[in-house]
Amino acid sequence: MDTLNPEVAQFSDNWLTYLWPVLFLAGLFLLQKYLHLFDQKLMSHTRQKRFGSKKPWPLYAFMSLGLLVFLYNLFSPHDIQLNLHDWITFKWVVLILAIAVIFGVALESLTLFGPGAGFLRLGVYLILMAVYFYAGFVFGLILAVLLALLVLAYFIRYFKNLLSVK
Helix, strand or coil: CCCCHHHHHHCCCHHHHHHHHHHHHHHHHHHHHHHHHHHHHHCCCCCCCCCCCCHHHHHHHHHHHHHHHHHHHCCCCCCCCCHHHHHHHHHHHHHHHHHHHHHHHHHHHHHHHHHHHHHHHHHHHHHHHHHHHHHHHHHHHHHHHHHHHHHHHHHHCCCCHHHCCC
């Protein structure tokens, strides 16, 4: 008796499965491009009117950290350790950088927007930073797949004479 669910099997081999990560990254790119409008909306509700256009640097930082962690876990001979006593220097550096970025965005939000709107901005940025950390993993996976395809195309192109049977 076949126990495979046909809806799951049909979705799992669909070409849209490979398109979702690309659409996810494109949507996050557009989100960070227009995130300054959220800051301007919050600034209009505060008494401070001195505000320059801020770049979403915490999102870039967390996406870079996610990409770095993915590439480290991809090329590292170590397994993922959750015990803090077995951590190596790389994981401590990533943790310290993540805490520094969180502290920096909290300081920036509270000094620019005050306590009311600053905590709202901090909450939104914390959620977005978690999403962008995951997006760093997705971006790393796409880069690894493209690198593997380039290596495969290189070997097929330059070593096809060795593969032919005479």
